[in-house]
Amino acid sequence: MLSQAELQQMSSQVRRDVVRMIHAAKSGHTGGSLGCADFMTVLYFNMMEHSPEKFSLDGKGQDVFFLSNGHIAPVLYSVLARTGYFPVSELGTLRQLGSRLQGHPSISHHLPGIRMASGSLGQGMSNAIGMALAKKMDGDRHLVYTLHGDGELEEGQIWESAMFAGAKKVDNLISVVDHNGLQIDGATKDVMDLGDLNAKFTAFGWDVLSMNGNDVAQVESTLKTAREHTGKGKPVMIVMRTEMGFGVDFMKNLAKWHGTAPNDEQAQAALAQLPQTQYGDY
DSSP states (O other), X not given: OOOHHHHHHHXXXXXXXXXXXXXXXXXXXXXXXXXXXXHHHHIIIIIOOOOGGGOOTTOTTSOEEEESSGGGHHHHHHHHHHTTSSOGGGGGGTTOTTOSSOSSOOGGXXXXXXXXXXXXXXXXXXXXXXXXXXXXXXXXXXXXEEEEETGGGGSHHHHHHHHHHHHTTOTTEEEEEXXXXXXXXXXXXXXXXXXOHHHHHHHTTXXXXXXXTTOHHHHHHHHHHHHHHTTSSSOEEEEEEOOTTTTOTTTTTOGGGGSOOOOHHHHHHHHHHSOOOXXXXX
């Protein structure tokens, strides 16, 4: 468990990792990875019950996380490395030929911490529901978590899954939507207006919470509340407001940073805004 101050430092370190990884690879998804760094840090360091030493694809006896919006793989890779799933030095191999750190998570490379390939959007909730139901059948009290992009909610499979989870009372599932209002083609309200997500998931039979995903204290308290809401007959959805590119002023709230890698000058400027930490760069 990390203190609030340590969580702040670790989330800053994760952001440094993200910028350095994507800059070196000259390809990748910077904005969403930076926006979700606080959530991912709190989830892996302070919330989930998990053990790198006991990692298995079936997830038995542990909490399980599925990254449905797989394009923000850099932030997942960073927290996996920083929690001991593989050497931190391996972060420098992002998107290289033969690397286990593919542009989207891949199970074919047998990277510890990865249980599903997630490049095609819309599939993570279905996978998570299957895992959650398996845990119920096994008498496993542990939880399943998912993260989704708000643009991803334009995929119909999400809503089929949401309807199923509510109808079948999959109450060991906690899903989170990164609601930053931006996707690759621009603002979600212009591409496909999502409307009132809280009301929609409530109508689908979910217990719905909201939080500021760029406030580590609020993320931690909301996730604790979400855990308390499990086991009561409803899946839990957290609508998480974030800012794309959070932590780097010239990247914030700009859709162009959805899938853009910083050049040398931009990477240097970004790292200057993300203080070095006690945890150290890889």
